[in-house]
Amino acid sequence: MRRWGLPACGLVLAAPFALLAARLTGLDAGTPLAVPMVLFPYSAVLSLLVLGALLGPVRPGSTGQTLTVPVLRSWWAVAVVAAVVVTQAALLIPRFVPEGRNVPAGSAELRVATLNADVGQADPRALVRLVRSERIDVLAVEQLPSGGVAALEKAGLGALLPYHELHPEYDSSIYSRTPLTHGGPLAAGTAWPQVTAEVTVGGRTVRLVAVHTYYPLGDPKRWTRDMTALTTVARSSGPDTVFLGDFNASLDHAPMRDLLAAGLTDTHAELGHGWARTWPAGNALVPPLVQLDHVLHGSGLAAVSVGERTVPGTDHRAVVAVLALLPS
Incomplete structure (x- = not known):
């Protein structure tokens, strides 16, 4: 078993090893490794399963104590895989x-939402219902063509969010209650x-940026340049800044970590929702697997709540967040 077991384990762990190396070194920036990097949390689960398989069951020792003996009788293999698992855990646990x-009680709040409308395919009435039920103050919509703008207006979005910065020619638009x-x-x-x-919130001016970057699968260098910009x-x-939208990036991408290091906080990670999944949505066979959509904010704000909502017609889930302005 050992003759073939160790090579088999090495083969299974090749992808987790490669992703961990890229995660530690930032090699995903501008390279094709940016595409599989979104699966880094899954690779950590795979490594943990392999470690469990290597250790095997606990067996009674000759003196009555319990012993864990590696199935393949290779403690060095166990040590290597354990080191990988510990490193992966150290990178992932903080976001949970x-x-x-x-x-502070009574802090002014800003309720925001973002949705990639999938070139206007998102159900406009469902999106309006979401805005109404969540009492959204600011909505960022990506991949919203002129036809989508008209459909949202017909569905009644203007009555809820009458102020807007509409730029279907630029791909993204912002709607606001104020x-x-x-x-x-x-x-x-x-x-x-x-x-x-x-937008003015509690007497302070908050800068909004509706984000939709290029995608790594199409051109990882172009995507990296977008994130760098x-x-x-x-x-x-x-400090009073909110970036929200489809970043085509997860928290494990080096360009996303650079963006956060520039003074922004990811709302999901801040609240311990470390494995949110927003894409792909709307597929009966494949559930959402990765988080590409985020609400990031500056140090002048703090997250109160965050969650994902399904809007029929689009392959992204909406992200809804409540942000509080901290005393300056």
Whole structure:
């Protein structure tokens, strides 16, 4: 068994090893490794299963104590796999631990949502119902063509969110319950312009950026340039900032970690929801597997709640978050 067992384990663990190496070194930035990197949490589960298989069952020892003997009688293999599992856990566990930031009672709140409308295929009436039931203040919609804009207006979105920065020619749009200022395309070197605007909350101005980056499968270098451009913007955006949308990136991508290091916090990770899944949606055979859609915010805000909602017609789930403004 050992003759073939160890090579078989090595073959099974080849992908987790490669993803871990890329995760530790950032080799996914600008390379095809960006595509499988979204599966890093699954690779950690696979490594843990292999470790369990290597250890085998607990057996009674000769003196009555219990012993765990490697199935393949190879402690070095167990040690290597255990080291991989521990490293993967160290990278993943923090996003499952809520930060527990103290939000003072009575703090002004901003209720936001983001949805990739899949080129206008999202059910407009369902999206309007979501806005109404969640009492959304700001909605960012990606992949929303002019026909989708018209469909949302017909469904009654304008009555709930009468202020907007509509740019179907740029791919993204922002809707708001209260007036928007300084709106327009973001001055950044992205594949297509991102849409930005400002909204007043509790007497403070919050900058909004509706994000939809290029996708790694199409061109990982182009995607990395988009993320780098957003990182540059984030560094100069101040603490009262919200980036929300389809980043085509997970928390395990190096460009996403660089963006967060520029002064932003991922709402899901902040609240301990470390394995949210927003894509692909709407497929009866394949459930959502990875998180590509995020709400990120600056240090002037804190997350109160976050969750995902299904909107028929699109292959992305919506992300809904409540953000509180912290005392300045």
